[in-house]
Amino acid sequence: MRRVSITVAALLATTSLAHAGGIDRSGQGVNILFEEGNYVQFTFANINPSVDGKADITAGGGSVIVGSTSASDVAQTYNQLSFGYKHELNENWDLAVIVDQPFGAHVLYADGPFSNIGSGGALPYDAEADIDSRAITMLAQYNVGNGFSIHGGLRGLSVNGIIQSGDGILDADSDYNWGGVVGVAYERPDIALRVALTYATATNVDFDGTMSQLVAPGTLAPSMPTDFTVEFPESVNLDFQTGVAPDTLLFGSVRWVGWGGFNLTTPGLAGDIEWVNFDDDTITYRLGIGRRLNEEWSVALVAGYESAGTRPSTTALAPTTGSKSIGIAATYTSPKNWVVSGGLEYVVPGDQYVTFAGPAGTDPVQKLEFNDNSAIAAGIRIGYRF
Template identity: 40%
Template sequence: MRNTFAAVSALALAAGSAHAGGVERTTQSIAIIFETGNYAELTFGSVTPKVSGVGAGTVPSPLQPTPGVPSGDMAADYTQLSFGVKTQINDSLDIGLVIDQPFGADVSYPLTGYYASGSVAELNSTAITGIARYKLPNNVSLLAGLRYQTLEATASIPFIGGYTVNGEKDGGVGYLVGIAYEKPEIALRVALTYNSSIKHKLATTEIGGLTSTTPIETPQSVNLEFQSGVAKDTLVFGSIRWVEWSKFVIDPANYPPTSALVSYDNNTTTYTLGVGRRFSESWSGAVSLSYEKSNGGFSSNLGPTDGRLGVTIGATYTKDNMKITGGVSYVDIGDAETTLAAASGVPAGEFRNNRAVGVGVRVGFSF
């Protein structure tokens, strides 16, 4: 049953969490700490999004400058890597280390004549998370950890007066705390984890060589992850993830004062539900659905999506102390409207019928 669950948790990366709220690319799951004994894993994922729209309106105007003009695909493909290792110290204490890339963005509007043509933006992060799990006698575990995270960002926005900005890499520290309950005889586990926000101050060079410091705070989040056996060799699993994106703002000092470079009006809650099945001692598989509602209103020109519905299918092959998990995800990205002046209520771009495909592979070893 553990192998079946591994097939699921490994595919969160393949699902391409960047299509969830904000600039999220992983769910910051701590599932590795529940592996038996000593364990290490390496995960690779590749995501191919397709996000395009057209200029809104029928007659060119200051708020609708390119009606009917296609934006072209503005979301670049990207890859993800993560590594994790977990050690059992004794019957009560486990410790683990996870290295991943929790936040990211790759924006590149092609030159189509659309008002945002030529705009590019990139955000990269790396996080190193140390986790400790202390098991109490009553099947309850207490979880705690520290996270060191780096963040860097650049952007070039021709339609905002040729604005450019480069934010140098900065490090920040956060923490996680949680609690879990397990009932091994029915493969039941419920884990609740809180991830703190992390504050950064990027040394920034803006248009014309102006220098400044740009504060960025990656959002706090709460994960509820669960699984339970429902029949012989069959497991139901799922998660609920809340992220406070309404507090995430990138607003360099010399960006035009009418709005921030990046901001979000709403927090997000993402739901995942699936079923796993063990077919033999060597093979198990899983399928899951994920959903995040559309909030409406306007989306950022650098992230014109709103909500999503996805399906993930995966399988795990186990032999001796090794297990290999592979999977594929398809995500229907929610429709969105963009604007050049939110207060006007006038859309400048309309993005419809977009999608993403992700594939992922994870190799794990028990030792």
């Protein structure tokens, strides 16, 4: 049963959060702590969303359709990389280091009302968000006895990116800022049971950069330096697994992130500018079943769900809300301690819409609706046990 446990932990991370709420990306899991012995792993994932929006331009209070506009391929393809190393000091103590990309956003309006052409030149650029992050998590785990363990440590977070919106252009980055991680776990190896609860504190990230404010249609003010602080939210992860039959494992996770109230605001020329604001916390559920086929091969099926948040979106940079997903994965364990996992996940992001001012002669508020969208995530993980 132990080998199935290790396999499924790898599969869960490989088919990771491809389209989660807020700007969540990696899920910030700590499952590497529960690998046997000394272990190192590398993970690569590619996420390819297909998110398109369409709006009917109306007049007469919505009674007459006078035209339409669309925004295609708004969510951009991106890659995820991560590295993990776990070292067993003795029977009681384990150490781990995880390097990942926990947050990010890659959104581009190359056409439609938030593009340069679609806005009739009112925006001297296409609206976009290109945000990346890096995190270093350093953990220690102490095995208390009777199946219980505690774990904790520090997580450093660095973020950089550019936002182009109806307010102007913001380009900024940060050094590493630090938060804490603490958790508890219970294990029964004879039935492959494990329950782990992990809490991560909020992290205040200090940014330095430049801002060019849009002061009139098509006109940007000169670039000026700016500095600001953004609180990246606290989170709670609950991971569990248990054997349900010989060589068969039921597993899953629940992740809560306090995205409600997440806000990016900078001083402007005539008052503060709110670039990003999220209204809703998010809870993401995953449930799967894994099966060991023989000494070398294991397979798994995973389903995911995240409830939808507020509609309309508070920002055009978040054109979907909530999601459903289904994923498959397989792991090959070689006799020489190499572990190779691959996964494929199909995601259906929840429908969302954003509002915008209609052209002259039409209703003042129009809706750009994003419906029937999808994303495909593919990943591979290579691990070595020594």
